[in-house]
Amino acid sequence: MLVLLPDLLGLDRWAPFAQLAAFRPALLLITVPVLGVLAWRRRWWLVALTAPVWLIGVALTVPRLIPVDLPQGREITVLSANLSYAQVPQDYLVRIIRDRRPDLVSLPESGQSYVTALAGKLPGYRAFAESTDANWRTGLLVADHLGTPRTGVDTETNFATLSAELPGLTFVAFHAFPPLSRTGRWRHDLAELSHWCAKTTPTIIAGDFNATLDHGPFRAAMRGCRDAASDTGTGLVPTWPAELPAVQIDHVLSAGGPVARRVEVLDLPGSDHRALVVTMALPIGS
Numbered sequence: 001m002l003v004l005l006p007d008l009l010g011l012d013r014w015a016p017f018a019q020l021a022a023f024r025p026a027l028l029l030i031t032v033p034v035l036g037v038l039a040w041r042r043r044w045w046l047v048a049l050t051a052p053v054w055l056i057g058v059a060l061t062v063p064r065l066i067p068v069d070l071p072q073g074r075e076i077t078v079l080s081a082n083l084s085y086a087q088v089p090q091d092y093l094v095r096i097i098r099d100r101r102p103d104l105v106s107l108p109e110s111g112q113s114y115v116t117a118l119a120g121k122l123p124g125y126r127a128f129a130e131s132t133d134a135n136w137r138t139g140l141l142v143a144d145h146l147g148t149p150r151t152g153v154d155t156e157t158n159f160a161t162l163s164a165e166l167p168g169l170t171f172v173a174f175h176a177f178p179p180l181s182r183t184g185r186w187r188h189d190l191a192e193l194s195h196w197c198a199k200t201t202p203t204i205i206a207g208d209f210n211a212t213l214d215h216g217p218f219r220a221a222m223r224g225c226r227d228a229a230s231d232t233g234t235g236l237v238p239t240w241p242a243e244l245p246a247v248q249i250d251h252v253l254s255a256g257g258p259v260a261r262r263v264e265v266l267d268l269p270g271s272d273h274r275a276l277v278v279t280m281a282l283p284i285g286s
Helices: 019-020 024-040 043-063 090-100 111-118 184-191 193-197 216-219
Strands: 074-078 104-107 125-129 139-143 150-154 161-166 171-177 203-208 251-254 259-266 273-280
Touching: 019 024, 019 216, 024 043, 043 125, 090 273, 104 111, 104 171, 104 203, 111 125, 111 139, 111 161, 125 161, 125 193, 139 161, 139 171, 150 273, 171 193, 184 193, 184 216, 193 203, 193 216, 193 251, 203 273, 251 273
Parallel strands: 074 104, 171 203
Antiparallel strands: 074 273, 104 139, 125 139, 150 161, 161 171, 203 251, 259 273
């Protein structure tokens, strides 16, 4: 139970269980042959202890593979891409944006100069970033047709969180601190999500959350939010690490009405993350 369900015991608030919880889907698969060997060896007492825990883990995981009914409403497309300290070639990202035509773009680990230069190659977009050129900072792009946003910077999170208030919609570019040997900064950043997920007006939060839906602190903070990948049945498609994708730590969340219709996962040369392209339906009338 410590291996498969640390979150239900509250242990995933700390290392190493915070890291272990992220790999629950893979651990559930590994447990299948283990149960088979135990049954073959007639270790029935171990089967009796392990099988119920495995079934609980499966019950918590399988719903992410079942899409919800497709919603009605005006479509909006969101791109979330961690650029790994601005290592993704700009021309490659420009091609993705021109091809997928996202309305909103969240760019963790980009930096002001990267985002500004990117927008210069993309007529029809406004760029926003913190007033610092550190390439671990977050940037965002907003399509001109959405109007002129009122932007804000929330410095309560370790990497700072950018927001863009638009007519009928709030967009948030988010990046949580990773769960290292000490997880306090990670838990602090995730807790800040509750502010956005409590909104009753259309709100979209996109970025690198450094957490999966198997993390109790993440689930607690995102109460009121929907997860785009889970809503479309792609909740187990991994986004990190890019070389051998194993866990889904990049997300597009929504509160106040938007619901995902489609999710596409793209490789990003130069990044250790994969990108998300999410098409969402906004509430009718928003």
